[in-house]
Amino acid sequence: MPDRELTTTSHAILGLLAIKPWSTYELAAQMRRNLHYFWPRAESNLYAEPKRLVEDGLAKARSEPVGRRRRTVYSITAKGRRALERWLAEPAAESRLESETLVKAMFAPYGTKEELLGHVRRLLDELQTTQQQLRTIFSEYLAGEDPFPERAHINVVCYRLIWDYTKTATSWAAWAIDQVERWPDVTAPTDRRELMKVLEEALAADTNAPCEVR
Amino acid sequence: MPDRELTTTSHAILGLLAIKPWSTYELAAQMRRNLHYFWPRAESNLYAEPKRLVEDGLAKARSEPVGRRRRTVYSITAKGRRALERWLAEPAAESRLESETLVKAMFAPYGTKEELLGHVRRLLDELQTTQQQLRTIFSEYLAGEDPFPERAHINVVCYRLIWDYTKTATSWAAWAIDQVERWPDVTAPTDRRELMKVLEEALAADTNAPCEVR
DNA sequence: GGACACATGTAACGGGTTACATGATTTC
DNA sequence: GAAATCATGTAACCCGTTACATGTGTCC
Helix, strand or coil, X not given: CCXXXXXXXXXXXXXXXXXXXXXXXXXXXXXHHCHHHHCCCCCCHHHHHHHHHHHCCCEEEEEEEECCEEEEEEXXXXXXXXXXXXXXXXXXXXXXXXXXXXXXXXXXXXCCHHHHHHHHHHHHHHHHHHHHHHHHHHHHHHCCCCCCHHHHHHHHHHHHHHHHHHHHHHHHHHHHHHHHHHCXXXXXCCCHHHHHHHHHHHHHCCCCCCCECC | CCCCCCCHHHHHHHHHHHHCCEEHHHHHXXXXXXXXXXXXXXXXXXXXXXXXXXXXXXXXXXEEXXXXXXXXXEEECHHHHHHHHHHHHCCCCCCEEECHHHHHHHCHHHCCHHHHHHHHHHHHHHHHHHHHHHHHHHHHHHCCCCCCHHHHHHHHHHHHHHHHHHHHHHHHHHHHHHHHHHCCCCCCCCCHHHHHHHHHHHHHCCCCCCCECC
């Protein structure tokens, strides 16, 4: 048991195992369903991580035959539950947003206007796909078909941030496309006064009141 | 010149070098000012990356003495500019949100209600700090003191997404705290009907109209 | 019986992280 | 002249990535 420092991903999986035992594939599917929206990781990672948990005595693996292959079902140990509880008591790392689209936007003057529009349009697409997935999940909840109703309160709170973020980003993308389309080209500064109005409006609307959703 | 695959971070730095030459420290400061909001990286990284760019012939380094130490000033090469332009033409990777706070929230039933509230409150703090930083930067723009006025149109568009996101997340955090405070404890499902109303409202407000800012 | 999605991994590399170190400059 | 902060890095580890490989049910 090397007892190395566990990562957030380790604890995320530990948390899922605390709910019930899962096979790796089920774990992957479950992460796609919710964790992926705020803790995105490549699926191959999910095959490595539980092994480390077993090494540390935080989970145990049971190997079941499926045809000529085997599959591994993991479950949490008492030590694992304690580790999870300790981790929950520690402060969380800062949240972060990573957007290569914005990085490319930042340097758009070295490319073309069409490229910039393409990047933002693709982001808009992505976001609409996410919205569609969320709508599907929400409908399940509304139909009372969610698999863990005793966790609904938590899940709804978490999903709401993702939903709000996605909507905000969608609105931004639509607005940004509209703006960029009006520029003669990417290097030209548009009317400075217009630009400043955007910042002024942001600052002006800067009460802590929630953004009104109609 | 090993000509390895460049990362987003490489290109981000290449982009900054396309604007003007910088010392590593200036690069770090500049990244803190904008890129950091949508491409957060540890600063130590910024000392390694330009060296790789030089190895690949995409940048060149000039070493200047400062007292008994030296500092390195980097500038872009013609090859570097071409690499940047090629990269701008490629589609961007998907954007991602990483929030350990939400991961901890997800497994809050294995901890205490106070812990959960603590996590969300800390997130709220973080977000308010970010808002304050952005307000400072916006004021600079409004006072006409931004260092690259020819880039204002790009910067304003990028900043707006960060601002909107920060505001949305702030509202969410305030709302979440309010919700959680009303729960008797983290394991208890509150009134299911109340929860479903949250989802219904989300779906109901789901036109593609932009979120109104008062 | 071929295609296709579902299911279950392994291998290898490298970017990013944290931790550490130390010189210059300003403040008091 | 001590402390704090600004400036400039180095070292080492390892998580996460991409790419690859192969088995299993099922649909037509």
